[in-house]
Amino acid sequence: MRTSxxxxxxxxxxxxxxxxxxxxxxxxxxGFDVWDGASVLLIAITTGWLAWGAAQAFIGLPALAPxxxxxxxxxxxxxxxxxxxxxxxxxxEVCARVQAMRQSMxxxxxxxxxxxxxxxxxxxxxxxxxxxxLLLFDQNDGLSTVYYRVREDRxxxxxxxxxxxxxxxxxxxxxxxxxxxDSLMEGEAIRHLVARMxxxxxxxxxxxxxxxxxxxxxxxxxxxxxxxxxxPVFARGLARMQGPAGPFWGHNAIARVRALAQCCGLxxxxxxxxxxxxxxxxxxxxxxxxVRGGWQVEMDPRIDGSFEEGPENLLAFARRDRRWCxxxxxxxxxxxxxxxxxxxxxxxxxxxxxxLVSLAWGAFLIVSLLAAATAGAPNYFPDAYQLFxxxxxxRTFQIVALACGVGGLLxxxxxxxxxxxxxxxxxxxxxxxxxxxxxxxxxxxxxxxIAPLMLMYQSxxxxxxxxxxxxxxxxxxxxxxxxGWVEGWRAGRWITLFGVAVSIFVLRAAPDLVVWLLPVTxxxxxxxxxxxxxxxxxxxxxxxxxxxxSLPPVVADYRRNLARDTDPKGTADGAIxxxx
Amino acid sequence: xxxxxxxxxxxxxPAPLDMPRQVLEHAARPSTFEMFSRLFLRNI
Numbered sequence: 001m002r003t004s005x006x007x008x009x010x011x012x013x014x015x016x017x018x019x020x021x022x023x024x025x026x027x028x029x030x031g032f033d034v035w036d037g038a039s040v041l042l043i044a045i046t047t048g049w050l051a052w053g054a055a056q057a058f059i060g061l062p063a064l065a066p067x068x069x070x071x072x073x074x075x076x077x078x079x080x081x082x083x084x085x086x087x088x089x090x091x092x093e094v095c096a097r098v099q100a101m102r103q104s105m106x107x108x109x110x111x112x113x114x115x116x117x118x119x120x121x122x123x124x125x126x127x128x129x130x131x132x133x134l135l136l137f138d139q140n141d142g143l144s145t146v147y148y149r150v151r152e153d154r155x156x157x158x159x160x161x162x163x164x165x166x167x168x169x170x171x172x173x174x175x176x177x178x179x180x181x182d183s184l185m186e187g188e189a190i191r192h193l194v195a196r197m198x199x200x201x202x203x204x205x206x207x208x209x210x211x212x213x214x215x216x217x218x219x220x221x222x223x224x225x226x227x228x229x230x231x232p233v234f235a236r237g238l239a240r241m242q243g244p245a246g247p248f249w250g251h252n253a254i255a256r257v258r259a260l261a262q263c264c265g266l267x268x269x270x271x272x273x274x275x276x277x278x279x280x281x282x283x284x285x286x287x288x289x290x291v292r293g294g295w296q297v298e299m300d301p302r303i304d305g306s307f308e309e310g311p312e313n314l315l316a317f318a319r320r321d322r323r324w325c326x327x328x329x330x331x332x333x334x335x336x337x338x339x340x341x342x343x344x345x346x347x348x349x350x351x352x353x354x355x356l357v358s359l360a361w362g363a364f365l366i367v368s369l370l371a372a373a374t375a376g377a378p379n380y381f382p383d384a385y386q387l388f389x390x391x392x393x394x395r396t397f398q399i400v401a402l403a404c405g406v407g408g409l410l411x412x413x414x415x416x417x418x419x420x421x422x423x424x425x426x427x428x429x430x431x432x433x434x435x436x437x438x439x440x441x442x443x444x445x446x447x448x449x450i451a452p453l454m455l456m457y458q459s460x461x462x463x464x465x466x467x468x469x470x471x472x473x474x475x476x477x478x479x480x481x482x483x484g485w486v487e488g489w490r491a492g493r494w495i496t497l498f499g500v501a502v503s504i505f506v507l508r509a510a511p512d513l514v515v516w517l518l519p520v521t522x523x524x525x526x527x528x529x530x531x532x533x534x535x536x537x538x539x540x541x542x543x544x545x546x547x548x549x550s551l552p553p554v555v556a557d558y559r560r561n562l563a564r565d566t567d568p569k570g571t572a573d574g575a576i577x578x579x580x
Numbered sequence: 581x582x583x584x585x586x587x588x589x590x591x592x593x594p595a596p597l598d599m600p601r602q603v604l605e606h607a608a609r610p611s612t613f614e615m616f617s618r619l620f621l622r623n624i
Binding site: 081113115137146147148149163165166167168169170171172257260261262263264265266267269270285289333334336337338 | 590591592593594595596597598599600601602603604605606608
């Protein structure tokens, strides 16, 4: 663990220094000015961040040892509750998921209760929710009881919702499995999690790596492919570096109730949002507090049978990212929190930088443009009595080297992961070596196309938070899928305007840079088109994942339940129709 | 309109646990003026 951390940080620092030195050298050739100084600082930050991500992938390339085979003795199963916090969710989908997990738990012989913890506030939504969930309470499988309660004092949002359960009913249980409204878990996975907790009394929380399921759009399926193909390797790297101070992502994890009660009563931060008030990204904080309290927090990407859904279009992704941005930047307040381990502080720092880095990329582009625009004409005869002209040094070599280095940090991890998948045979689960390569290339192309858009969205989010604007906690838009042209235009027109403005500026002030900036300006200008088109359904072709070719039983059950409970019009909102 | 049902009996069984509020912020440091006033202006 310590070696992995040292290797990762050293690699990032070396890349940072190399990039800064290369750009500084290019600046020195032509007289180092204030723009060069700013560029060097910004390229150091951005390259360091890219290298840190690449280091995680490289460290994760070697396979982990097989997951420990832990079993529970003599049919003993400690009291466990599966917590499903919901807030204005589609209740028919929630109902279908809980039913699917119950079916899976019956097959696996896992006795655990469900607690649906509702923070739904809208009275109509609440009525629909109650009516839809009635179906669950009527069923009796002899293994689990489904509880349901609505919280009227909705303080603390999701973390407060779970905390309320622990405070009122936590004494009934040894473990809680924490889910999101869109989570699914196989009964066998729950059994494994409980057995792992039983085997290690010092383990406070065990996080799984959920696989994304159910994506149908081009954007969603690219994310689903990336999460299935690339994420396990990144997660192995992360697990190696984090060790027992590992991450908690807020759902698809099991926690020891005693540890949660002891360490995870989150306070409200002093001052108003966005930096004060309720802690938004509570999961990182809870992980840090558990570690502070002496508990181990582990993430194990080897655990199968854990699923979630992802955003289906760029707009939904950006909306979620806005919330995460505010949550992560709020951690600035916690960097100095008393008693935290150094690594926990570093994890906060890492989360903060992940959002500030977009601003740094944007600033780097602006500084580069201003430097080019304000550069005077070369002076070939700097001395008064000079026989031969002095030609300015060519910076092309350093700039090309820098571009190759940055491109390499972006591409090499993906190519290395592809090579790993071929060597280990993992690529066959993704349709074979050729199809997996096609998917990797298509995902890389799509990522490159939407990267400037993500940069704009993230920069706007970070700028809003830093200027003190609270984004609140917008409900997660699940399954909104396909966007119309008007929605795409509304979501991306400001990016188009910005792209056009930058292009005009570059054409007038530094025409030599126009070609270099095309990979950034073209996607910006066509942002509404990209946002709309990537939200279109895309079935088959590239981006195939194992969970599509062989549907996990719990996901298959969920779809069957949903189809049964959906009204004939096809809207998964037939709760009222069913009970009427 | 969907019928409303009394779902109170469906709430999880009570078994309260103590969950202390964690301390995440250092106590605010007194300003220089407050320090000065504590030292010298106590009776004012």
